[in-house]
Amino acid sequence: MDINEYFANRCTVRNYTDKEIDPALLMQMLEEAAHAPNTGNMQLYSVIVSRTPEEKAALAPMHFNQPCATGCSVLLTFCIDINRFRRWCEANHAEEGFGNSQMLLASAIDASLFAQQFNTIAELNGLGCCYLGTTAYNAAEIAAILKCPDGVVPLISLAVGYPKGEGNRSDRLPIGSIVHFGKYDDYDYSRIKSVYADKESLEESAEFIAQNNKETLAQVYAEVRYPKATNELFSKSLDEYLDRTFFKK
Amino acid sequence: MDINEYFANRCTVRNYTDKEIDPALLMQMLEEAAHAPNTGNMQLYSVIVSRTPEEKAALAPMHFNQPCATGCSVLLTFCIDINRFRRWCEANHAEEGFGNSQMLLASAIDASLFAQQFNTIAELNGLGCCYLGTTAYNAAEIAAILKCPDGVVPLISLAVGYPKGEGNRSDRLPIGSIVHFGKYDDYDYSRIKSVYADKESLEESAEFIAQNNKETLAQVYAEVRYPKATNELFSKSLDEYLDRTFFKK
Numbered sequence: 352m353d354i355n356e357y358f359a360n361r362c363t364v365r366n367y368t369d370k371e372i373d374p375a376l377l378m379q380m381l382e383e384a385a386h387a388p389n390t391g392n393m394q395l396y397s398v399i400v401s402r403t404p405e406e407k408a409a410l411a412p413m414h415f416n417q418p419c420a421t422g423c424s425v426l427l428t429f430c431i432d433i434n435r436f437r438r439w440c441e442a443n444h445a446e447e448g449f450g451n452s453q454m455l456l457a458s459a460i461d462a463s464l465f466a467q468q469f470n471t472i473a474e475l476n477g478l479g480c481c482y483l484g485t486t487a488y489n490a491a492e493i494a495a496i497l498k499c500p501d502g503v504v505p506l507i508s509l510a511v512g513y514p515k516g517e518g519n520r521s522d523r524l525p526i527g528s529i530v531h532f533g534k535y536d537d538y539d540y541s542r543i544k545s546v547y548a549d550k551e552s553l554e555e556s557a558e559f560i561a562q563n564n565k566e567t568l569a570q571v572y573a574e575v576r577y578p579k580a581t582n583e584l585f586s587k588s589l590d591e592y593l594d595r596t597f598f599k600k
Numbered sequence: 601m602d603i604n605e606y607f608a609n610r611c612t613v614r615n616y617t618d619k620e621i622d623p624a625l626l627m628q629m630l631e632e633a634a635h636a637p638n639t640g641n642m643q644l645y646s647v648i649v650s651r652t653p654e655e656k657a658a659l660a661p662m663h664f665n666q667p668c669a670t671g672c673s674v675l676l677t678f679c680i681d682i683n684r685f686r687r688w689c690e691a692n693h694a695e696e697g698f699g700n701s702q703m704l705l706a707s708a709i710d711a712s713l714f715a716q717q718f719n720t721i722a723e724l725n726g727l728g729c730c731y732l733g734t735t736a737y738n739a740a741e742i743a744a745i746l747k748c749p750d751g752v753v754p755l756i757s758l759a760v761g762y763p764k765g766e767g768n769r770s771d772r773l774p775i776g777s778i779v780h781f782g783k784y785d786d787y788d789y790s791r792i793k794s795v796y797a798d799k800e801s802l803e804e805s806a807e808f809i810a811q812n813n814k815e816t817l818a819q820v821y822a823e824v825r826y827p828k829a830t831n832e833l834f835s836k837s838l839d840e841y842l843d844r845t846f847f848k849k
Contacts, residue, residue, distance in 0.1 A: 354603060354724055358632040358717075382775040383607040387716060390733045391825060392770050399780045406782050430784075435777070436821075438792045443818035448828020451835035452842075456736050459705065460756060463712030464719075467636060468607075471720055475603055484639045487705050498783040507709060521641050526631040528684070531648045533655050534747040535679075543687045569692035572685075576640060579697020586700035593701075 357475060362520040364479025365419045367512025372424045372478065380472045387468035395449075395458035396465055397432040399497050399505075400425055409496050413489040414508060419481045423510035428486065428493065429466040431458040433597075434502035450502070450598050459506055466507045479514035482507065488585045491592035501596040522550055606724060611769040613728025614668045616761025621673045621727065629721045636717035644698075644707035645714055646681040648746050648754075649674055658745050662738040663757060668730045672759035677735065677742065678715040680707040682846075683751035699751070699848050708755055715756045728763035731756065737834045740841035750845040771799055 381398065389395070401407050407421045410428070414420040433449040440447040470480050486493060486508045493505040528538075528546040538546065550556060551568050559571045573579075594600040630647065638644070650656050656670045659677070663669040682698040689696040719729050735742060735757045742754040777787075777795040787795065799805060800817050808820045822828075843849040 355632075358635065358721055361635055363637055378775060378779065381779055383604075385772050385775055385778060386607065386610055388612055388719070388729075388731045391821070392772075393821060393826075394773055394778065397778055397780060397784065399782075399784055401782065403782070435787055435792070435795070438787045439796055440818045440822045442789055442792050443816035445816060445818035445822040446828065447822040447826075448831050449822075449826070451831050452838050453736055453831050453835045454826075456708065456755070456838070457733065459708055460712045463709045464716040467713040467716040468720070470637070470713075471717070472607055480637075482637045484706065487702055496783075497780075498786075500784065500786055503784055506705070523634050523641075524643055526627060526634055529634060529643065529646055530627065530630055531646060531746075533648075533650065533652070534745075535646065535648055535749065535752055537747075537749055538684055538687045540691055543684070543691050546684070547688050567692035567694060569689045569694035572640070572642060573689050573694040573696040573698075577642075577696075577698070577703075579695065582697050582700050582702050586702045589701050589705070 360520070361474055362518035363481050364512075364514045364518040365422075365481045365510075366515040367419070367423050367479060367510075368515045370424070370513040372511065372513075376476065377425065380469060380476060383472050384465055384469035387464045389461040389464065390457040393436060394461070395431065395433055395436060395454070396462035397430045397435065397503060398465070399428040399430065399499075401428065410493065410508075413493050413496070414483045414485045417483060417485070419510040420483060420508075422512070423481075424512035427466075427469070427509045427511060428497060428505050429462045429507040429509065430499060431455065431462055431504040431506050431597075432502065433458060434500050437502060452598075455504075455593070455597060462506050466509060470509060473511055477513070478511055479518060481510045483510060487589055490589055491596075494592070494596070501599070504593070504597060522553060524550065609769070610723055611767035612730050613761075613763045613767040614730045614759075615764040616668070616672050616728060616759075617764045619673070619762040621760065621762075625725065626674065629718060629725060632721050633714055633718035636713045638710040638713065639706040642685060643710070644680065644682055644685060644703070645711035646679045646684065646752060647714070647718075648677045648679065648748075650677065659742065659757075662742050662745070663732045663734045666732060666734070668759040669732060669757075671761070672730075673761035676715075676718070676758045676760060677746060677754050678711045678756040678758065679748060680704065680711055680753040680755050680846075681751065682707060683749050686751060699846055701847075704753075704842070704846060711755050715758060719758060722760055726762070727760055728767060730759045732759060736838055739838055740845075743841070743845070750848070753842070753846060771802060773799065
């Protein structure tokens, strides 16, 4: 596959054939992905592989039963992990202090870079992937199912399998509206209208507005898909879970 | 470049020639990188490009004057960004509620996937990159320099340039110690010794222990490089900055 063509055309794949991923290929891809950069080469992450129908079915409700959670060949749960580092310190008379927000953020970044490197490698090997944006919503419940000890936080879930049919190629905002030079160039009313103009003019945007009985596309995103009350409810449970198991407050 | 060879051999590059990155190439790579997956296709991130010697020099102290911060061709600061989404909502009579921990984590993941996709694309285009693990340490100060408004949090900095000399190929833990099947398989004493055995036996590990007058490699990591007092100090300033500008507590 031509590499520039790949990056310019990659897309999320939510439907998969029944073909299983060869376990040796999976490990090889994960091993290559672990060469993604990470903070201080501490590798503060783990990945939990759910392969059997039972393992995937147990997690599916935590992902609001999105079909790709059970339809995939493997469901990967990438976790923040300061537990392994802690065990190493315990075995080596070292005093660690990693249960704080800097280390949470550093390990979340590292787990994300690892996940994305895997996603790229898997797609280049002919697989299709779909990130499930639901992991942090039910992190405590997923941690319980996967027997994660304190310091191991489920962060990202990735469904992986051989593609059935075409993937979805999503629109993106104009790159000039994402990139700033020298300093952040804030958006006034006329610029913000121009940033979102193409997105708002998509045929599907009009459908989303009509289906949801709203007046603007921004209302669909902010009030229907990611409404304040839901965000705050799930944030409260995430905060409580992190306070209890990661920050130990 | 053979793609499998690339993933199996990629490494961080900290030294760069004087050759500048063509601005059109930079934008093309950023545009391709923005096709990385993101939460709900909201693209809750921005990237700020520092190109001039003055722009890079202003940021360098915030990165503890690591030479690659000024020696690179461009220094990219990838930011969490809920400000652009908010401006869109304001312009469209939509009520948003994104200043909470779920959206902080979602946008941190999205910014990380975008950064890593860029890193891969840049390396495949012959560039060398180095993540600076210091951005969240001085997020408030970096935000002030880059004029980031509330809701825009500097998260990841990436130095990019044409490589001078060879990069550093870092060791990694055995992949079997990172990957768990079905559930998290916690580490007992004998397993943790085996997980870190290769790392501890590296020649450089003995040097680190001797240089720092410590007894074990774990002590070098936990007590010298990432000591509890430092982690907690920088976490306090990060927490205060996020409370003030992101959570608006």
